[in-house]
Amino acid sequence: MSRSRTIHPAAWWLWALLLAWATMRTSNPILLAVIAAVVGYVVVNRRSRAVWGSAFRIMLGLGVVTIAFTVLLQVVLGTRVPGHVLFRLPSWQLPSWTDGLSVGGPVTGEALLSAGTAGLRLAVLVLCFGAANSLAHPGRLLNLLPAALYELGVAAVVALTLVPQLAESIARVRRAQRLRGRSLTGIRSLRGLLVPVLEQSLERAITLAASMDSRGYGRSGAIDPRLRRLTRLVLLLGVCAALAGTFLVIDPARPHRLGVIALILGTALAVAASVWTGRQVHRTRYRRESWGRSDWLTVLPAVVTVCAYVIGHPHLGDNGAVAWQWPTLPLIPFLATLCAALPGAITPPTADPDDYESVPAMRSARVADDARPVMHT
Amino acid sequence: MIRFEQVSIRYAPELPDVLHNASLFVPEGELCLVVGATGSGKSTLLGAVNGLVPHFTGGVLTGRVLVDGRDTRDHPPRELADLVGVVGQDPYAGFVTDTVVDELAYTMESLAIPADSMRRRIEDVLDVLSLAPLRNRPLSSLSGGQAQRVAIGSVLTAHPKILVLDEPTSALDPASAEEVLAVLQRLVHDNNLTVLLAEHRLERVVQYADSVIWVPGAGSDGASPVHASPAEIMAVAPVYPPVVRLGRSQGWSPLPLSVRDARRQAIPLRDRLPAQPAPSSPPVQTPRPLAVVTRLDVSYGRRRALDRVDLVLRAGEIVALMGRNGAGKSTLFAALSGSVRPDAGRVRLFGTSTGTADADADADADADGMAPDRLRPRALIELIGLVPQQPGDLLYGDDVADECRIADRDSTVPPGTCAGLLAGIAGALDPSRHPRDLSEGERLALALAVVLTAGPALIALDEPTRGLDYVAKARLVTILRQLAGQGHGVVLATHDTELAAELADRVVVLADGAVVTDGPARQVLTQSPVFAPQIAKVLSPLPYLTVSDVTAGLVLAREDERIDAESTRPDR
Structure with missing residues (x-):
């Protein structure tokens, strides 16, 4: 078995973003349906086996709800x-x-028809987002953050893993409430739910923090904590200045030049501070995400699609009234959309085929071993 | 390698010492077991090794802890991460990332180890811990034993010299626990690792230990921890496994620590014991069933959790439900309490047909039973009382007294009922304490009292002995026996074979959601290599399960000898 190379997470997110762009450019229901089909095809063939791999199914449901709601x-x-x-x-x-x-x-x-098309377009956008999540774990995307934002990335990853745990905790405590003979509705039952769930989350957070601490999280080396605080302050100031600058630039009623100066100065400050903090973070990364041939094979077909939509058929973006007739299928955008399905076939498979769904079989094999008479009875 | 110099730890200046005047030295390459009752300060001792106590937990530490020459006073846990690896009781709670490989890499990333050596070390650890087939798996898909091995692996990649484990097998079924302990032993033998291990279930670990630290706890004021050879400690400590209990009661010397040692010393004992143990007073077998499960199927998505399960639970009977992690024990409990709806088959509960809140619903209860998933919660708790795996799920009062008040109100019984039950179960428990501050055993007692308040006919306990020491366990055995004697039906899901041996009349074994064995405890437990308790292994092929069985058997044998002697005398 050859070592399967995983696609760069940014490649999948770019692919999904490009398709979303294409979606925004058309109001042709057939083309929209084709985009949805293409996204679905690629996800089915290349989604990761992690928990997030199932995000697409949820988004699919959300998409259907969106269409129904818009039409209604x-x-x-x-x-x-x-x-x-x-x-x-x-x-x-x-x-x-x-x-x-x-x-x-x-x-x-x-x-x-126009409501249905609008709903469909929204649904396809949602699908694109779900596809990006299923194909590339959001945590791996956060891994690409510059070293300065490392702590932010860890916080986000921890938060992402806590969501399913919280859901499980709530389900368990709700069951327990039933076991105390309490109904599950009403304000009074809220206390019985909230108190144990909050206590458990807090305990879990403390356990996790202890685990991270004993595993070397935040090893600083020999940096003066005052210096670190200073760089953080500078970073914060820079970001604020850049934000204020953007606001001034966008609003025509405000002094434009001041905005430009604030934007440039703020950005410069923020970049300098993050480069400086990044140098202080003393850690390495196991996964080297490198951009290779198969990543180009992922992104380029989607680029072709967008080109066909934007350059080839500018009128596709026409968002006017829809005529009461069977929609036509423009040939070039159709073929270009099919082109975006290529990553589902030509890129290497994402996960190893060591699928854990076959584990029960392995287990029952072990049962057979255990069942051998070891004791004399 | 680890040196404690007159270490005392207290969590607040006004509180008593949790650990008092500990002076210990654990040399390199030793597997050292830490034993003591619940709340005796074992975890505090372990936490002090890598500086979590007091850097992370707060508190006051006097004296000095030196770990490979580093003083924990100047080195917080993160600065000791390359030296000490810490593994907790619940592996899932300590995971930071979400796939096996990433988790293995996490510590090394924090230690800034170059990517090339990271790759090499990960491959080594995958092989050492037999995790290679799982490398890309999401952590949430792992079984308990696998997850615990990943947790060990994730600290091993940093190449620590010391491994500290706080009850690593307490949540695992016997086979998975063996898996984890085998790995630990290999590490001690091949990699010269120093291991400090706390564990309640001594029957699993004491034979592997090179030395034992006994933490006497705060109750015995002024006593400091003792560090000696396993045999010395086992001769005097208040916590000991059944095999040691057998050795002590038979006056064997040297004291056996493993089943193998005991078997060799037990040869004369096996000859003396009668072929069948004294029949313990059989429980009053009322034929009245309290719960009937017929051809029950339950699925979660595509996964089938229960597969055509048939089970009858009767009044006055104690049933132990055993099987691997994920075999469907908890799902069966959920079905019994109506938290999951059956896909096929049915669950029927039969209450005690005395006056209840639902008089008319009770009328057809005798005929057909009631489906738990259709009952209102209020009616449900009179039929079944379930203590979940984490008793804390049930509790949300501000203090113990408040908890009892809520229970009385919910079950519409006279005030003071729950408090009375609690006093009977746990003795005097300070009513102003917060449920979270109770020890595992006390919390279980409170949850049990709360559940008993409504007077349920059937009592179900999911994994009740997690984190309980031998004393608390013995207390639980007495209480459950009493309840069964009063006509309650008791069913418990457990990995603890010793508990099942002490308590159960009947054992039901589940595997992959199906019932594989259902029979009298003595028969099932002595015939299974995995579920056999220590005494059964020692005395095999004789069907003895517990030390009290043996004592009773010896009394019987002595009587037989006396009768033989008396009957042979006139012949001469």
């Missing part, structure tokens, strides 16, 4: 679009300040 909203409470009336609902006129909104009334095919 349009039917019940939406602007009336003239066109082919499909059916009528009893209607109320809302006060004039609602600006043309009405409850009920005639529902046209055009309205349904």
Whole structure:
């Protein structure tokens, strides 16, 4: 078995972002459906086997809900679009300040179609995000952060792992409440839920902190803590200045030049401080994420797709009213979208095939061993 | 390697010493076992080795702790990470990353070890701990034994000279515990590691130890820890495994520490004992069932947790549910208490048909039983009382008295019922203490009292002896026997074979969600190599389970001899 090289996490995130861009450029339901299919195909073939690998399924559910919700909203409470009336609902006129909104009334095919398309587009965007999460663990992406932001990255990773643990803790305590003969609803049951869950999370946090401390987290070497505090202060100041600068630059009513100066100065400060702190962080990394051929093979097809959408068919981004007719399928964007599915086939598989789903089989083999008579009975 | 010089530790100036005047020296390459009752300061002693006490926990340490020449006064835990590896009781709680390889690399990353040697060390550790097939697995998918081996591996990659383990096997089934202990022994033998290990279940570890530190605890005021050979400590310590108890009761010298030693010394004993132990007074077998499980299937997603389980639990009977971690014991309990809905098959509970809150619901209870997942919580607790694996899940009062008040109110019983039960179970317990500050044994007692308040017919305990010392365990045995004598049905899920041997009338073994064995405890426990208690292994093929069995058997043998002597005398 050849050593499987994993795709750079940034490659997957770029791929997903490019497809999301393409999604934003079109309102053709068929093209949107094709993008969704392409994303699904790649995820099924290349998702990681970690807990986050199942993120896509949740996002799929969320996508379906999004479409249903958008269409329902349009039917019940939406602007009336003239066109082919499909059916009528009893209607109320809302006060004039609602600006043309009405409850009920005639529902046209055009309205349904445009709402459905908008919902579909939103759903596909959600899918792209879910795909990025399933294909590349968010923790690995955080690993790419510069050394200065290392502590921030650790905090984020710990938070990510705590979420499933918290959910498990809540489920367990809810069961326990039932065992005390308490119903699970109402304000009074809240105390029975919150107190044990909070206590457990706190205990777990302390255990984790002790574990990290004994495993060398935050070994500083010989740096003066005052100096460290100073660099952090400078970093914070720099980021604040850069933010304020951005705000001044964007708002046309504010002094533009001051904004530019603050932006440049703040950024410079922040970069200098983080380079300096990064030099103080005394640690190494096990995973070297390197950008290789298969990473290009992942990103380039998606670039082709976006090019086809942006350059080839600028009118695809036209977000006007939808005609009540069967949508046409523009050939070039269609082929370009299919092109984005290539990473699912030509890149090396992400996970080793040592899938742990076969573990029960291994276990029962061990049972057979154990069952051999060892004692004389 | 580890030197304690007159170390005393207290967590606040006004509190008594947790550890008093400890002077110890553990030489390089020794496997040293730390024993003591619950709350005696074992964890404090272990924490002091890498400076977690007092740098992380707070408190006052007087005296000096030297670890390979480094004084913990000047070296906080992170500066000792390259020297001391610490592994806790719950491996999952200490994991920082989410896959096996990343977890193994984490300590080395903190120590700034170059990537090339990191790669090499990870491969070494994967091989030493037989983790190679698991390398890319998410940590959440590991079994308990695997997770504990990963936790050990994650500190081994830093090449420490000392390994400190606080009850590493207490959450594991017997086979997984063997796995972890075998690894430890190999490390001590091949890698010259110094290991400091605290453990309640001495029957698992004492035979591997080179020396034992006995921590007498704060109760025995002024006593300081004693460090001596295992045999010396086992002769005097209040905590000892069954095999030592057998040796002590038979006056064997040298005292046997392992089953193998004891077997060799037990040859004359085996000859003297009658072929069948004295029948212990059989429990009053009321045929009335309290719970009937028929062809029960439960699945979580695609994974089948229970597979056509049939089980009947009767009043007055104590049943031990055994099996590997993840065999479905907890799921069966969840089904019994109606927390999961069966995919197929059914669970029926039958209460004691005396007056309850649901008079009309009770009418058909006798005929058909009640499905726990359809019952209102209030009605459920009169049928089954379940103490979950973490008793703390149940507790949320401000103090013990508050907890008892809530329990009385929830079960609509006269005030003081729960407090009375608690006094019967745990003795005098300070009512103003917070449930979280109680010891494991006291917390279990409180949870049991809370659950008993509603007067459930069936009592279920999930893994009750986790973290309990032998004294607390003996107390639990007495209480559960009493409850069974009063006509309660008792079912407990446990990995503790010694507890099952002491307590159970019947043993049910689950594997991969299916019942593989269901039979009288004596028969099941003596016939299984994994679940056999120490005494059964020593006296095999005789079906004796406990030391009290042996004592009773000897009395029987003596009587037989006397009768024989009397009957042969007139013949002469």
